[in-house]
Amino acid sequence: xxxxxxxxxxxxxTGEATSVTFPxxxxxxxxxxxxxxxxxxxxxxPIVVQSAAGQQSFTVDGGxxxxxxxxVLVLAEAVIx
Amino acid sequence: MASLKEVRSRIxxxxxxxxxxxxxxxxxxxxxxxxxxxxxxxxxxxxxxxQMLSTVSAGAELAADSPYKQARPIERVLLIVVTxxxxxxxxxxxxAIKAAISLxxxxxxxxxxxxxxxxxxxxxxxxxxxxxxxxxxxxKHVNVFGSLNFATVRRAAEEAMDGFASxxxxxxxxVFNEFKNVATQxxxxxxxxxxxxxxxxxxxxxxxxxxxxPSEDEIITELIPKTxxxxxxxxxxxxxxxxxGAQMTAMxxxxxxxxxxxxxxxxxxxxxxQAAITKEILEIVGGAEALAAE
Numbered sequence: 079x080x081x082x083x084x085x086x087x088x089x090x091x092t093g094e095a096t097s098v099t100f101p102x103x104x105x106x107x108x109x110x111x112x113x114x115x116x117x118x119x120x121x122x123x124p125i126v127v128q129s130a131a132g133q134q135s136f137t138v139d140g141g142x143x144x145x146x147x148x149x150v151l152v153l154a155e156a157v158i159x
Numbered sequence: 160m161a162s163l164k165e166v167r168s169r170i171x172x173x174x175x176x177x178x179x180x181x182x183x184x185x186x187x188x189x190x191x192x193x194x195x196x197x198x199x200x201x202x203x204x205x206x207x208x209x210q211m212l213s214t215v216s217a218g219a220e221l222a223a224d225s226p227y228k229q230a231r232p233i234e235r236v237l238l239i240v241v242t243x244x245x246x247x248x249x250x251x252x253x254x255a256i257k258a259a260i261s262l263x264x265x266x267x268x269x270x271x272x273x274x275x276x277x278x279x280x281x282x283x284x285x286x287x288x289x290x291x292x293x294x295x296x297x298x299k300h301v302n303v304f305g306s307l308n309f310a311t312v313r314r315a316a317e318e319a320m321d322g323f324a325s326x327x328x329x330x331x332x333x334v335f336n337e338f339k340n341v342a343t344q345x346x347x348x349x350x351x352x353x354x355x356x357x358x359x360x361x362x363x364x365x366x367x368x369x370x371x372x373p374s375e376d377e378i379i380t381e382l383i384p385k386t387x388x389x390x391x392x393x394x395x396x397x398x399x400x401x402x403x404g405a406q407m408t409a410m411x412x413x414x415x416x417x418x419x420x421x422x423x424x425x426x427x428x429x430x431x432x433q434a435a436i437t438k439e440i441l442e443i444v445g446g447a448e449a450l451a452a453e
Contacts, residue, residue: 084204086309086392087197104373117215118372119381142381144211146367153208155385156310 079111079148081127083136083157090136090157091127098150099126100143109145116145125152163435166428170421177417183247184410191341191403197307198338198396205389212382214367215375225383226324230353235275236267237319237328239351241335241394242285243402244304249412251336251344251405252284255398258346259285259334260292277328281315281395303395309388312395316388323352335394336401342408344401351390354383 081098083091099108101123109116120141127134141154240259242252259278263271270276279297280286286301300315322328331352336344371378 084207086201086204086389088200089203102372107372114370115367116370116372117211117378118370119378140381142211142378142385144207144214146369151207151211153204153211153385155313155388 079109079113079150081150081152083125083138083152083154085154085157090154091134093127093129095127095129095150097128099124099128100152101125101138109143109150111148113145113148115147116143118143120152120154163428163431166424166431170424170428173417173420173424177414177421180410180413180417184407184414187403187407187410191400191407194396194400194403195338198393198400201309201389201393201396205393208382208386208389212379212386214369215371215378215382225354225380227320227352227383227387228354231326231329233267233329234270234273235277235328236263236270237277237279237322237331238263238267239279239281239315239319239331239333239391239394240285240289241333241398242280242282242288243398244283244302245406246284247409248402248406249409251402252282252288254344254346255334255336256285256288258348259289262332262334262348279315279319281312282398304399307395307399309392312392313388316391319351319391320384320387328352333391333394335398336405338397338400338404341404344405347394349390349394351387354387 079095081091081093081095082089097108097110099106100118101121103119103121106123107118120138120143122139123137125136125138127136136154137158138152138154139156139158141152143153144151238259240255242255246252263276267276274295277295277297278285278289280289280301281303283301286296286298289296290298297318299318300311303311303315319328319331323331330350333347333349333351335347335349337347339345
């Protein structure tokens with residue numbers, strides 16, 4: 079699935095991933111391929127993107143995530159890499 | 160007529176001025192490109208954000224109880240005036256300041272008389288101008304253009320939003336220069352708070368059944384402050400790009416004017432030189448004739 083992490087200053091990450099773990103405001107959750115459409119708010123914490131190439135982590139200061147048709151879109155106000 | 164030496168030194172001084180304005184123009188052009196990049200970088204975030212807000216609010220009523228939506232009788236006004244830190248940019252700063260003042264005189268005259276208009280200045284020039292005019296000026300965020308990024312603008316936006324939510328201000332307006340193209344800036348006045356009802360998204364009734372986590376309402380309450388911050392961030396980015404555009408045009412004009420002045424001065428210089436030579440020749444010829452006559 080396609081993952082995009084965007085802040086107002088720049089695009090932090092775009093690429094393919096096999097799974098993404100989010101710091102949801104109601105608790106951590108993981109999104110895999112063919113996940114149902116979802117909109118969720120995020121708490122402060124790490125987003126872990128797992129792809130064929132390896133694992134990458136981005137710490138966000140809250141935000142929103144939308145999952146739709148294998149497209150994962152994260153809007154965060156600040157990312158501390 | 161000015162002496163040769165005077166003209167020569169004027170030419171030299173205008174030459175160096177022209178070099179400076181030319182260099183400033185190049186610098187402004189380079190910075191303008193970066194400022195425009197900033198706008199393009201911000202655009203996807205803003206677009207996706209409003210998209211998301213419309214998908215989420217397609218089902219639910221846009222959180223009517225949001226603290227940022229309450230329209231109250233206007234008693235206390237906060238005006239966010241976005242200018243630049245520096246001059247040498249034509250009428251850029253003056254235009255924004257003038258627009259803010261005419262806004263105060265037209266719409267908030269009563270509040271201004273009661274001393275209830277506060278200015279939040281983003282950019283040193285605006286702060287100086289409003290302090291001089293005796294307004295109450297919040298200069299905490301005056302330096303946002305030192306390193307313009309979302310984190311610094313966000314703090315200013317949050318202060319305005321908190322002020323509105325806690326009832327310290329009843330309305331918050333932004334005055335800024337919008338970037339149309341390098342030569343054109345458009346002065347814009349936008350209401351930031353209370354939120355102006357967004358136009359109904361045309362046919363945006365999403366067929367998708369989203370899972371909302373934790374709930375639609377809470378997501379909307381999360382999204383609304385984000386759009387407000389983006390609104391202010393966009394205004395500062397636009398103003399920043401406009402500033403470099405204005406500076407570029409101003410410096411281009413200055414370089415051109417210096418060139419014209421140089422042309423005129425060179426004409427004067429050559430004419431004076433010619434006159435001096437002619438005079439010398441006349442003297443020599445006169446002297447020679449006097450000798451021959453003897």
